[in-house]
Amino acid sequence: MTKRPVTMSDVARDLGLSRSAVSFAFNDENQVSAETRDRVRERAAELGYRPNAGARALAGQRTDLFGLVTDIVSTPFGGDLIAGAQDWFWRHGKSLIIAGAAHIERPDARSIEMMLEHRVGGIIVATTWNRPIDLPASLDGVPVVLVHCFDPLGRYSTVLPDEENGGYSATSMLLEARRRRVAFINLPSDLVAAEGREAGYRRAMADAGIPLDPTLMVRSGPEAEDGYRVAIELLRDGDVDGLFCANDRIAMGAYEAARELGLRIPEDISIVGFDNQEIIAGSLRPGLSSVALPFREMGERGAELLMNAADGEPPSHVSVACPPIARNSVSILT
Template sequence: MSKKTPQTRAVTMQDVARHAGVSRTAVSLVLNDRFDVTLASDTRERVMSSATELGYRPNAGARALAQQRSDWYGLVTEIVTAPFAVDVIKGAQDRAMTDDKYLLIASTESDPAAETTAIERLLEQRVEGLIYAATWHRGVSVPDIASEVPTVLVNCFDRDGRFPSVVPDERAGGYRATARLLRAGHRRIGFINLDPGIPAAIGRRQGYLAALADAGIPADEQWQVTGHATADSGFAAAEVLLDLADPPSAIFCANDRMAMGAYDAIKERGLRIPDDIAVIGFDNQELIAGYLRPALTTVALPFEQMGARGVDILAAITAGEPTVTKRVTVDCPLLERSSV
């Protein structure tokens, strides 16, 4: 029988004290960065040297319990493997690390019971605050337990108005896409929108209409059709626009999936993009926008920036700074490719 190797015992403060020839209290003061108590510099040096030599690691759980803070933020999201969720996590983590903070991440799979459990587990780890992130922009109901610590919503907003939120500026994005087509000389601009009622559909249409109004172009209802966020619905909606007696010379699609469908409808008519008709999308789903031919000019959702801004607000709240704005919008940039 093979001999079982015993697990290495964790190095304790008492071990460091014995090695450095000082009291355990002195070790605690040094390793917890307590400078309000006077200690000789050589004592501090001996403690730090001994801790390094022995491989001492602080007990984060015990320290968090003692200090009632952990240097951790919790991030709760529906699906951590979604491409956009990864960008939110990156933005939040990069910003948190500038303040020596880190993220504990919990996936809830859109299950309300799992949300409450995830938040409870994060609170048990003494997180200093929570980021609650959604994979698509909408109003949400956040579990009451989130009120126990500062909480900021990202890519969603609290229906009850309890928590500050960071959301994309949908209207500005819709305006920017339409203005780009206007600058290219188009005056007949079709719009394939998302299902009505959701914030993205409302804001992107408002931007589209505002850009036309600023250019002195009447908004023609027949140039505005509704899709359902899929490539198939984009194809069908583009067919409706192309069948008009006076079809548009450009189409603004409220997401990249519908733009992909519009590409197929346009090409089936023997038309060329962008020579015969221009197309702009929204979202910047890179596996679509970057690989369509020609590559799709689109408006990007600023997930990474929203994650970072959420941590900015969370850091301010945990530092005791007042927050005036309940809902912060982040700009949606235009990414030029080859479809206009």
């Protein structure tokens, strides 16, 4: 009879520690002392446990089980991402297990170890917003795909939204409606999405032959109240006839500011958002035209790339189009 591999849970039981403490010890987390780390590693070696046993096991066997670690489960986009990945795996005779993570900047070691102990064939790591992330050492040698996030060193396959062309599409919706004084309320400069969406705005304005006016390019926090505070100042002089907001929550604040100033949407001021959060864009009156983050397609492409990675293919990087969604917040200027 084949002896069962020693797991992290076995090490924890033997030492009388929680599984989380053992996981922290192997991943050099500061939640445990150096003394505990040394004790855990010494006893694990005696028991025959190896932190990367899951990765080594994968090298010699095929599996129909894959994993998804994400902070997106409880967000408006979570259902689309999970459905996209899950449907792709089901169509190809595979199964998906999902673990939530509260702080995905450095994915929770417990979620990762749980996946490895289930001997998954690879792991998708997905985030709510586009950002760089730091993966734990326990994933060395494991097929990994990053969705809506990236490794600054480029070691893993990635699936990212095409932020720049999304910004271009949003701005073009306003320009095609004959709006010429098109302002842009961007996100904070430290966000990856802000850079791409601004590049799209700049390119659309240049293609339309409209010189950039720095007074029409401003930044805001990501929430509706931030958008309101910025928009009320931007729209006060009545010189703006089109407004591209870098997310739908900012646009919701801009709606409030426009109404407070007596501006009609879309006649006096046409507004376009980004993200296409249905609970916002579909509920505002008039409905907010927006640009969608394609989470379902990103989930599908992530699953496909993970299968490729499990087959030994080198990392690849996919950009997924962000489609414009027209509602009723834009009208042709007459």
